[in-house]
Amino acid sequence: MYLDLPGLEAFIAVAELGSFRRAASRLGLSQPALTRRVQRLEGVTGAELLDRRAQPIRLTAAGTSLLPEAQEAIARLRDAMRRAVDPDRGQRVEIGCLPTLAVRHLGPVLAAHLRQWPHSEVVVHESSATEIRTMLEANRIDFALAAIGAERWNVERVPLFEEPFFLVLPADHRLAQRGSVAWAELRDEKMVSTHAISENRRLVDAALDQARVHTNWHVEVRHLATAVAMVAAGAGVVALPASALPDPLPASLATLRLLRPALTRRVGLLSPRERQLSPAARSLMASITTALSRGDAPPKTRRGALRPAAPQG
Numbered sequence: 001m002y003l004d005l006p007g008l009e010a011f012i013a014v015a016e017l018g019s020f021r022r023a024a025s026r027l028g029l030s031q032p033a034l035t036r037r038v039q040r041l042e043g044v045t046g047a048e049l050l051d052r053r054a055q056p057i058r059l060t061a062a063g064t065s066l067l068p069e070a071q072e073a074i075a076r077l078r079d080a081m082r083r084a085v086d087p088d089r090g091q092r093v094e095i096g097c098l099p100t101l102a103v104r105h106l107g108p109v110l111a112a113h114l115r116q117w118p119h120s121e122v123v124v125h126e127s128s129a130t131e132i133r134t135m136l137e138a139n140r141i142d143f144a145l146a147a148i149g150a151e152r153w154n155v156e157r158v159p160l161f162e163e164p165f166f167l168v169l170p171a172d173h174r175l176a177q178r179g180s181v182a183w184a185e186l187r188d189e190k191m192v193s194t195h196a197i198s199e200n201r202r203l204v205d206a207a208l209d210q211a212r213v214h215t216n217w218h219v220e221v222r223h224l225a226t227a228v229a230m231v232a233a234g235a236g237v238v239a240l241p242a243s244a245l246p247d248p249l250p251a252s253l254a255t256l257r258l259l260r261p262a263l264t265r266r267v268g269l270l271s272p273r274e275r276q277l278s279p280a281a282r283s284l285m286a287s288i289t290t291a292l293s294r295g296d297a298p299p300k301t302r303r304g305a306l307r308p309a310a311p312q313g
Helices: 005-017 020-027 031-045 061-085 099-116 129-137 199-210 224-232 279-293
Strands: 092-097 121-126 143-147 155-170 180-182 191-193 217-220 238-241 253-259 264-272
Touching (some): 005 020, 020 031, 099 224, 199 238, 224 253
Parallel strands (some): 092 121, 092 143, 180 253
16 A cells, blocks of 8 residues: 555644645645545545545544554654754663563652753653563663563573562451461452452462462452552452552551462563664663662562662573
């Protein structure tokens, strides 16, 4: 299919402004010239994209499907052309990050990075560990801040720290006044679970298996913040890594260190082995490594602490 960039630009302008006249003015074209561009694009796609009878002009079903994809494609193309002309001014960095790690750690590091690289752009993809690995394998991101698991050979790992797991439970729970709890003691508890394919769920399932605890998950959620909300509402208890704990902890909740086994999660930087990073991306990666490996931003918890991870991989 012929890639009609002028037609896409015209279509986007009409869709955003709802008027051929205003779209023609934005693009510096005559209205007949703009109309011809849209008609040519509709000929290429084989579908009517705009309902010209409506005022303001509306999108057809085909136009509704095309618009967001076209807007993103044109925006990315503009960015790519700008960086090609002046690569030092527009160094775009795309990183993957677990949402809890982004909330705990990224803010101060990104603020310092943007002061050092005032023309840099940073896109943070807050996704699950599984989605981050998919983006790494597809070479769609420069690097990721995530839990380290069973990575493929083409992913480099830089361990930063290890964090313990805690049990989050209501403050009036029978176990709440203790300092720690063994996994085996959760046998009769209603458990709130994270998504079945998440890295946290894999680690928790392994700890429960080691303790010979068969657990029927009563509630399963995708986001860790939702799991905490479920516990606060009385739906059960949940095992979470330290960086996922609420800070400050609500008075209605308590946390206990989970022992026997003492479960920890390794956090580090993951990057495609064959990807050549831009100077801005290398600088940001180094800043994150420095800040997190020396413990500048450890999550605050009522009990327990982070400990540095020994370099591996």
